[in-house]
Amino acid sequence: MQSSPTAHAASSSVFKLLFLQLRPHQWTKNLLIFAALLFSFESISVATVVDTIIGFFLFSFVAGCVYILNDYMDREADRNHPTKRNRPMASGALNPQLAIAFGTILLLASLVSSYFLNPLFTVLLVIYFIMNVSYSLSLKHIVIIDIMIIAAGFVLRAIAGGLVIHVPFTPWFLICTMLLSLFLAIGKRRHELSLLEAGMGSHRKVLDNYSFALLDQLNSIVTTATIISYSLFTFTSGRTVHLMWTIPLVIYGIFRYLYLIHIEKKGGSPDRVLFEDKHILITAVLYVVSVVCILAFFE
Incomplete structure (x- = not known):
């Protein structure tokens, strides 16, 4: 049937x-x-x-x-x-x-x-x-955590x-990942705070404990630490030092994201920004291609 x-x-x-x-x-x-x-x-x-x-x-x-x-x-x-x-x-x-x-x-x-x-x-x-x-049950309500x-x-x-x-992973790689993730998370909270003040976003309980001054200070610290950590990673990871040529791409990507957060008022969804902003997307593609070429020909 x-x-x-x-x-x-x-x-x-x-x-x-x-x-x-x-x-x-x-x-x-x-x-x-x-x-x-x-x-x-x-x-x-x-x-x-x-x-x-x-x-x-x-x-x-x-x-x-x-x-x-x-x-x-x-x-x-x-x-x-x-x-x-x-x-x-x-x-x-x-x-x-x-x-x-x-x-x-x-x-x-x-x-x-x-x-x-x-x-x-x-x-x-x-x-x-x-x-x-x-996180969903309680940790999302605790500031910084x-x-x-x-x-x-x-x-x-x-x-x-x-x-x-x-395959093993180097401590520097994990540190860079952590710092870059903090950078994106702070940007997300800043975007949510700006929407809340404009009366356009939903109210997260934790946003009561944040301010633009605090988030900007945190972002300054994390941005600096990310660039320094990635630069050290390219020299101390045990791979070719030619990975240093990817440092400008990382710096531009971070600066471009800061521009989107502060000027374009974006940053609420990092995954969407990756595909919606052609500058970020092209930078990501160039970064991957550069790493592959460097490891293939200079290792």
Whole structure:
């Protein structure tokens, strides 16, 4: 007995809603997993590329499960929000219990699958999940801690990239990742604060504890530390010193982002800025191409 077109359409709609619930537009953050592969260019192979791609999706699925749990807990409040009310559960289009069941199965399947890549990768995914659930429940309301948790999430992504292909990562690389992540998180809070003062953004409880002066001071410290740390990384990572030629690209990318934050009033979604601002996008592409060429011909 064949299913009716109506039943097939309903099934397709549910699968689409479940996929949207994972917030695939946020997966660009997980591209950091490929950083370890980029800096291990000399040992790249089909196996390492495949493992990194699998690791990317597993990390994205676990992150998606955090979004499912977060939206499940906030669905009543989201219904009164001008934009969040359009989310699958808040809008009533997706059954909350079905979403939770799907998220539970996906989380367990992702953790089991990750074990075959590297058991330490599984441990990292568990830590990431617990940390982000804790962030959603309470840590996002604690000043300073909130931006440090966001930065820690990016550091875990960088470590994950090394674990899935079994390559070591240098302390300088992790420091650079942490500082750059703090830079983006501070910029995000500044953007939210500017929207709040203009009466255009939603009120985050933690924003009451921030000011433009404080965030600008934090950004000055982190920007300086990021540039210095990356410069030291290019000389002390044990790779070719010709990586120093990428320093101007990093400086320009940071300065361009500061311009977007202070002049264009952007920076609320770093993942969107990457694709919407052609200057940032071209700089990122040039950086990747430069690193590959330098490691390929000057190593």
